[in-house]
Amino acid sequence: QQQVKQSPQSLIVQKGGISIINCAYENTAFDYFPWYQQFPGKGPALLIAIRPDVSEKKEGRFTISFNKSAKQFSLHIMDSQPGDSATYFCAATSNFGNEKLTFGTGTRLTIIP
Amino acid sequence: DTGVSQDPRHKITKRGQNVTFRCDPISEHNRLYWYRQTLGQGPEFLTYFQNEAQLEKSRLLSDRFSAERPKGSFSTLEIQRTEQGDSAMYLCASSQIPLAGDLNEQFFGPGTRLTVL
Numbered sequence: 162q163q164q165v166k167q168s169p170q171s172l173i174v175q176k177g178g179i180s181i182i183n184c185a186y187e188n189t190a191f192d193y194f195p196w197y198q199q200f201p202g203k204g205p206a207l208l209i210a211i212r213p214d215v216s217e218k219k220e221g222r223f224t225i226s227f228n229k230s231a232k233q234f235s236l237h238i239m240d241s242q243p244g245d246s247a248t249y250f251c252a253a254t255s256n257f258g259n260e261k262l263t264f265g266t267g268t269r270l271t272i273i274p
Numbered sequence: 275d276t277g278v279s280q281d282p283r284h285k286i287t288k289r290g291q292n293v294t295f296r297c298d299p300i301s302e303h304n305r306l307y308w309y310r311q312t313l314g315q316g317p318e319f320l321t322y323f324q325n326e327a328q329l330e331k332s333r334l335l336s337d338r339f340s341a342e343r344p345k346g347s348f349s350t351l352e353i354q355r356t357e358q359g360d361s362a363m364y365l366c367a368s369s370q371i372p373l374a375g376d377l378n379e380q381f382f383g384p385g386t387r388l389t390v391l
Contacts, residue, residue, distance in 0.1 A: 167316075193377055204278070204365055204382030205317065212377070250316045259371075259378045261307065261330065264316030 164188050165253050167265025174272055180238040182268045184251035187232065191253040195262070196225065196236050199248045208249070209236070241272045276300070278383035280366050286389045287356055294352045295386045299368030306349050307380060308341055310334070311363040320364075323349060324371070356390045363387050 166185045174180045186194075192213055197205035211218045211225040211234065218225045224237040238245055251265040279298045287293050299306050305324050309317035320339070321331045325346040338356075343349040353360055364387075367380040 165316075195379075197382075202384065204367075204384050206382065207379055210377060210379075252316070261319035261322060261332075262309075262317070262380060263319070267314070267316050 164263050165251060165265040167251050167268060169268060170266070171269045172271070174241045174270065176241060176243060176272055176274050178241050178272075180241045180245065180270055180272070181235060182249055182251070182270070183233065183235045184253075184265050185231075185233045186253050186263075188253070188255075188263075189232070190255045191263075192256070193254050194225070194227065194234050195252050195254075196223075197250045197252060197264075199250065199267075205250060238270075241270075243272045243274065246270055246272050278366055278368050278381055280364075280383040280386050282386055283384060284387045284389075286391065288391050289358060290355055292352065292354045293356055293388065294350055295364055295388075297349045297351070297366030297368075297383060299348070299366070300381055302370065303368035303381075304346075304371045305369045305378075305380075306343055307367040307369075308349070308351050309365040309367065311365055311385070312361075317365050320351075353388075356388075358390045361388055361390045 195210035196208045198208045199205040209220050209223045213229050222239045227234045248267045250267050252262045254260045281296045307322040308320040311317040323343040338354045341351045363385040365385045366383045369380045372378045
């Protein structure tokens, strides 16, 4: 049972553009929603995370938008750069991250010049 | 400062053989997690430890899989009688038990890629 659905599977964005990745969850017990970035041959690395008591969190060029009623959240990458080319995973967990992470299926992002 | 390390990075084995992977967490991290990632998918939770106690095991973890963390530091994941379906990246992550109200960030290692022929 897939509890976190992620789209699109792949995304190509021009340098300087906005990359948007969407996720939806089912389990209302989830209360911590991190995004991970993974480069080939490396483990996932935490990029940014949000709790459901806020609707948006911004860190540099990365923003999470959160819609609790729709059970959806999204990652926006502003001014996308070639170095952002990687696979991005949304995830969800409960107890403020003290439980296991449930990951989405990933989005392979490619930034073209 | 070292992150989570895993050994070996790659393992090729024949079907039916046993394999063992090692994970060294970040020093002083109480929690240690194992995940499995197949091609084109997100990591799937297998099991986790708090200190030396194994607190949760996924239903994905068949009887052929066993994990230990004997002294609350490094951990091993053993797969007995490997099958081709076990081919995947095995990821280890560690975290500290956070203070009340703080979020718990999991730090991932580079993974061990297992290929079962």
